[in-house]
Amino acid sequence: MNSKIPGPIERTALAVEISNHLRQMIFEGVLEPGEKVREKPLTEKFGVSRTPLREALKVLASEGLLELIPNRGAVITRQSADELDEVFSVLAVLEGLAGELAAKAASDKDLARISKMTRELRQSFEDADRPTYFRINQAIHKAILEAASNDTLTRTHELLAYRAQRARYQANLTAERWRVAVEEHEAIAGALEARDAARCAALMRAHLLNKLASIKAAAKV
Amino acid sequence: MNSKIPGPIERTALAVEISNHLRQMIFEGVLEPGEKVREKPLTEKFGVSRTPLREALKVLASEGLLELIPNRGAVITRQSADELDEVFSVLAVLEGLAGELAAKAASDKDLARISKMTRELRQSFEDADRPTYFRINQAIHKAILEAASNDTLTRTHELLAYRAQRARYQANLTAERWRVAVEEHEAIAGALEARDAARCAALMRAHLLNKLASIKAAAKV
């Protein structure tokens, strides 16, 4: 049986589908930074008309993934070291706020779930299971944001996370950084359990800034 | 003589013009929260076709000023007290970050300018000149953001500021709040001059949270 409740039939807007596709293509490097994006080839690739495609380009431009130059089309934004600094600086304070709010507002059930995931994170590190580690890591950050129950924060964070994601794809986790990252996560879970908002905020912010440092260190090699 | 350097002729995209108009209309309450936005009347009002109008609606939706419901048009988002809390919480940490970065990165010239504006702010308060006060207030916040030299921060802040603006329009400044706000600004300028990043961050964040409190207090009356 279909477990899905019937509900409204899903008719995702074409423009949304296209933005998601394009975003993924940018993350995966199919569309390279600095590359000019021509509308016609994309419409042919996706099998859609220019109207929804152009709407999608507008959305991605507002997310900062590409730049629209009047009468001259779109260009995938280059990701400079400076831009990474910028994005991570902002993301760090947003995650800090998420930690602070979560420490205040999270339900006990939320906290238990986050602690459980943190233990699983430790396990995936012990097992040297990178895919699982990444998945759980993402899930924890998402859970903390949700526990903060501030939709505006979640949305703002999401927009910037798209841009950080591009760098993370390339980032390689060194053994040392990995070890420290797990410890940081454990400290964060501890601060949440203790409902120490200030400490949690500081830890979350530091965690993200450390991540930036490791990405930059990896890039230098 | 025309002091403008010739440069490229300015051809602002129609969709951008329309978004600005619509945004202003929302700020001024011409389009009221909860109101359904129909495309046809707007195209007639602006004298444009639906294509650029729809692009503009997409942009405003991404800014959170209205909500697009598939096949059912757009609705101006209601501004609940909860949403104000959300937006100001995020804005506060962003302004905090701006203060922190500005304290570190601002040029001496920037600092002198901000201090000068702060003195003018005090003067406008003494003169009880509200329009001037608001103008200088805005200029100071803008200058601090610029001094932080983080475009991503500026852009992110701008998007949220649009939403806060809607509330500020209605907000009435009490005499007491006004006095305290000026003092806060002077403290911020002092922290900047002292290049005390941590203190500046804390002051900036607190300043915005106090502003929220005064808005909420005014709304309760």
Next chain:
DNA sequence: GAAGTGAATTCTGAATTCATTATTCAGTCA
């Protein structure tokens, strides 16, 4: 042979048209 000019092509910007979905309202039946 190199630089400059102008027509042809290609691309983006905007308007219009076509298709699909939602809403309204008259009519029917219980």
Next chain:
DNA sequence: TGACTGAATAATGAATTCAGAATTCACTTC
């Protein structure tokens, strides 16, 4: 009289068409 059905109407979603700007490239001229 009230609720349901279904056609008519009006809205949005997407494709196509038209207009204007930028690029390309061949040709001319020095």
